[in-house]
Amino acid sequence: MNNPLLKVENLKVDFKLEDGKLFHALKSISFEVPENTTVALVGESGSGKSVTSMALLGLLPKSNTIIDPDSKIEFNGNNILKLSKTALRRLRGSDIAMIFQEPMSSLNPVFTIGNQIIETLMLHKSLSRKAARARTIELLNEVGLPDPENRINAYPHELSGGQQQRVMIAMAVACEPKLLIADEPTTALDVTIQKQILELLAQMQKRHGMSVLFITHDLGVVAEFADEVVVMRHGSICEQGSIETIFSDPQHSYTKALLNCRP
Ligand code: ADP
Ligand code: MG
Numbered sequence: 001m002n003n004p005l006l007k008v009e010n011l012k013v014d015f016k017l018e019d020g021k022l023f024h025a026l027k028s029i030s031f032e033v034p035e036n037t038t039v040a041l042v043g044e045s046g047s048g049k050s051v052t053s054m055a056l057l058g059l060l061p062k063s064n065t066i067i068d069p070d071s072k073i074e075f076n077g078n079n080i081l082k083l084s085k086t087a088l089r090r091l092r093g094s095d096i097a098m099i100f101q102e103p104m105s106s107l108n109p110v111f112t113i114g115n116q117i118i119e120t121l122m123l124h125k126s127l128s129r130k131a132a133r134a135r136t137i138e139l140l141n142e143v144g145l146p147d148p149e150n151r152i153n154a155y156p157h158e159l160s161g162g163q164q165q166r167v168m169i170a171m172a173v174a175c176e177p178k179l180l181i182a183d184e185p186t187t188a189l190d191v192t193i194q195k196q197i198l199e200l201l202a203q204m205q206k207r208h209g210m211s212v213l214f215i216t217h218d219l220g221v222v223a224e225f226a227d228e229v230v231v232m233r234h235g236s237i238c239e240q241g242s243i244e245t246i247f248s249d250p251q252h253s254y255t256k257a258l259l260n261c262r263p
Pocket of ligand 2: 049
């Protein structure tokens with residue numbers, strides 16, 4: 001197996017609820033994402049997948065989150081849980097990228113898609129505007145956005161959901177991240193578009209030699225492109241292993257149930 005790029009160890013997250021009670025969202029979970037690998041984090045809605053991704057990005061709300069002090073999230077040798085706000089922000093702009101279910105939650109509606117990628121490249125890659133524009137057209141071409149020379153001037157709402165997600169992928173890989181966290185990136189899309197976006201993600205993973213943590217409630221969609229699977233249930237990991245093992249010889253009754261739900 002490749003070296004771990006990300007190592008989550010005993011991650012335990014509680015939320016303080018309004019009535020003062022604690023909700024145990026993550027009950028000491030441990031898993032790794034090796035270099036140059038796609039790991040699927042799978043589980044039904046409410047199992048703690050997004051809380052995990054937010055913890056990895058240092059984005060859990062400060063007001064009511066309690067992270068156990070023995071928890072560790074090692075990325076490239078640093079414990080993410082110990083980083084300063086500034087260091088975290090830098091990490092999110094460079095080595096770790098993310099895409100979410102709703103591209104419109106990340107795309108700014110008042111700027112053209114081109115400008116959003118250009119600004120990202122100028123800020124994080126120190127490119128001149130001219131070089132950033134040329135690279136943006138290359139990236140939009142790479143993610144299959146039709147007519148990138150013109151579409152660079154489009155506003156997010158002028159694109160379809162699938163095209164917006166392509167733009168998000170272009171923006172995510174623009175800074176050549178080591179890890180891309182994709183939280184249900186295809187859930188809001190039609191089935192045929194879903195498949196195209198999954199294929200694009202798989203292509204980008206290989207071409208850019210990054211790792212992908214692909215989060216989904218649908219075990220079926222990961223079969224063709226994930227290398228490893230982590231199955232989550234009620235804030236715990238009930239099973240993890242290679243894609244072959246999980247699909248051919250699942251051990252946990254919950255994994256078997258997820259597999260039986262496949263169309
Ligand atoms: P999913 O696996 O669907 O992504 P989430 O990780 O979003 O699930 O949520 C896991 C559980 O944690 C849910 O019950 C959710 O209501 C709860 N939760 C998430 N964020 C908070 C929060 N900030 N405060 C309280 N509960 C939360
Ligand atoms: Mg979620």
